[in-house]
Amino acid sequence: MVRQWYLRFLEWAYAHTWATLSRLRPWLKPRTRVERVLALLERWLKVPLFHCQMCGDCVLHNTGMVCPMTCPKNLRNGPCGGVRPDGSCEVDPQRKCVWVRAYGNARQMRTGLQEMEAILPPHNWALQGTSAWVNAMNGLTPSYPKHWRTQPHPAPSAPDASPFGTVSRFERVLRSGRFAVTAELGAPDSANPEDVYRAALPLAQVCDAINVVDASGANVHIASMAVCALLVRAGYEPILQISARDRNRIAIQGDLLGAAALGIRNVLFITGDHVSRGDHPEAKPVFDMDSMQMLQTARIMRDHGHFLSGRPLTTPPRFFLGAVINPFVPPYEFRVERLAKKVAAGAQFIQTQYCFDVPRLREFMARVRDRGLDQQVYILVGIGPLRSAKSAEYMRTHIPGVVIPDEIVDRLRKTPKRKQREEGKRIAVEILQQVREIEGVAGVHIMAFRQEELIAEIVEEAGLLPRRPHRQRLVA
Numbered sequence: 254m255v256r257q258w259y260l261r262f263l264e265w266a267y268a269h270t271w272a273t274l275s276r277l278r279p280w281l282k283p284r285t286r287v288e289r290v291l292a293l294l295e296r297w298l299k300v301p302l303f304h305c306q307m308c309g310d311c312v313l314h315n316t317g318m319v320c321p322m323t324c325p326k327n328l329r330n331g332p333c334g335g336v337r338p339d340g341s342c343e344v345d346p347q348r349k350c351v352w353v354r355a356y357g358n359a360r361q362m363r364t365g366l367q368e369m370e371a372i373l374p375p376h377n378w379a380l381q382g383t384s385a386w387v388n389a390m391n392g393l394t395p396s397y398p399k400h401w402r403t404q405p406h407p408a409p410s411a412p413d414a415s416p417f418g419t420v421s422r423f424e425r426v427l428r429s430g431r432f433a434v435t436a437e438l439g440a441p442d443s444a445n446p447e448d449v450y451r452a453a454l455p456l457a458q459v460c461d462a463i464n465v466v467d468a469s470g471a472n473v474h475i476a477s478m479a480v481c482a483l484l485v486r487a488g489y490e491p492i493l494q495i496s497a498r499d500r501n502r503i504a505i506q507g508d509l510l511g512a513a514a515l516g517i518r519n520v521l522f523i524t525g526d527h528v529s530r531g532d533h534p535e536a537k538p539v540f541d542m543d544s545m546q547m548l549q550t551a552r553i554m555r556d557h558g559h560f561l562s563g564r565p566l567t568t569p570p571r572f573f574l575g576a577v578i579n580p581f582v583p584p585y586e587f588r589v590e591r592l593a594k595k596v597a598a599g600a601q602f603i604q605t606q607y608c609f610d611v612p613r614l615r616e617f618m619a620r621v622r623d624r625g626l627d628q629q630v631y632i633l634v635g636i637g638p639l640r641s642a643k644s645a646e647y648m649r650t651h652i653p654g655v656v657i658p659d660e661i662v663d664r665l666r667k668t669p670k671r672k673q674r675e676e677g678k679r680i681a682v683e684i685l686q687q688v689r690e691i692e693g694v695a696g697v698h699i700m701a702f703r704q705e706e707l708i709a710e711i712v713e714e715a716g717l718l719p720r721r722p723h724r725q726r727l728v729a
Contacts, residue, residue: 334582
């Protein structure tokens with residue numbers, strides 16, 4: 254109760270501060286002595302109260318009075334999929350996830366979760382260290398008000414098509430109502446295109462599209478864009494992954510144009526694992542945008558025909574846009590709201606994190622159906638085989654976002670070691686068959702890092718063959 258009254262007091266103080274300063278608007282101008290004094294006052298008050306990072310673009314009223322810039326990934330539109338089961342941060346397990354705290358606070362405030370429905374634009378880094386109040390009074394935030402849609406998810410309808418109609422073979426499969434199968438291709442550590450083709454070949458006859466990872470686990474591999482270009486050249490249907498970790502908004506928009514020019518039609522946006530988890534922990538993380546902001550950016554380029562700066566495009570790109578969700582980590586209730594925001598941002602298909610907890614997925618999908626979101630986006634559930642009890646224990650302990658129930662680990666432990674790989678595959682097939690029966694699930698996304706042959710076996714044993722083959726071409 255004390256916490257609730259404290260939060261409501263902060264909410265009241267925030268609103269009344271805005272009302273008071275609004276009356277002083279004529280005297281509140283950027284780069285003036287008044288602005289510097291207000292910035293100093295904000296530093297004295299907001300830093301101890303909210304751990305404010307003085308970004309100059311304050312969104313505390315949207316985030317349960319928790320500063321989102323304290324998130325190691327600078328996420329301003331909700332939590333990443335790496336939240337640990339106990340609600341702690343992916344990067345720093347010693348502290349609670351910023352967004353778990355924000356969601357908990359928002360539920361106790363008068364505005365509730367309403368303010369969290371807005372899709373916040375990318376942060377304006379030029380405002381760092383300045384007064385957020387002065388910036389707001391002078392219309393310097395949000396950064397892109399003209400075409401940046403901030404309303405909640407649209408009314409239930411068929412999954413939104415681009416203005417160009419169906420743009421990819423993968424999209425046609427989903428629109429036809431067929432149960433779709435996508436798989437993950439582990440990008441090789443090689444500059445030889447033959448290594449790419451060798452890895453993709455087992456997937457050609459069993460998948461409708463091939464996801465190409467973008468430095469998964471924050472480890473260096475051949476670029477996703479290059480692999481996708483090679484796959485297009487060979488007649489395959491790739492899904493380009495673009496991570497927010499390694500690019501700013503200039504590079505992201507340039508990559509989108511480049512992908513479209515190379516004939517890549519499916520794009521999946523992910524926030525990405527933090528660099529501290531990869532093989533170059535000393536690297537500087539970028540996180541200029543989050544996955545939702547990248548979705549919105551791609552939609553603006555595609556549907557409005559211009560960059561975020563407003564500069565027009567000669568030829569807009571044509572894309573089928575995707576995103577990811579993780580229903581298996583907290584805050585569980587907010588995951589459906591986050592899905593709704595991604596749909597509003599432009600997501601046309603969704604792929605989930607590994608599913609080992611089918612009851613949790615059923616609960617999530619029930620809430621998805623209640624919101625009508627299954628009629629607005631195609632949802633593909635992540636499936637993956639476990640090599641052994643040891644690897645299962647490692648995954649759930651060391652890979653944030655992956656939740657494996659005790660009963661599955663115990664089942665593998667009771668299996669003789671020489672048969673654990675086969676048992677892990679059997680578990681994946683069983684989960685796939687259960688997932689297929691859940692209303693609203695449009696397909697599965699199979700992940701087996703550098704075990705492409707195993708993916709083909711899972712698809713076959715699950716009874717999902719035959720599938721239409723890719724139009725493979727000979728490559729010179």
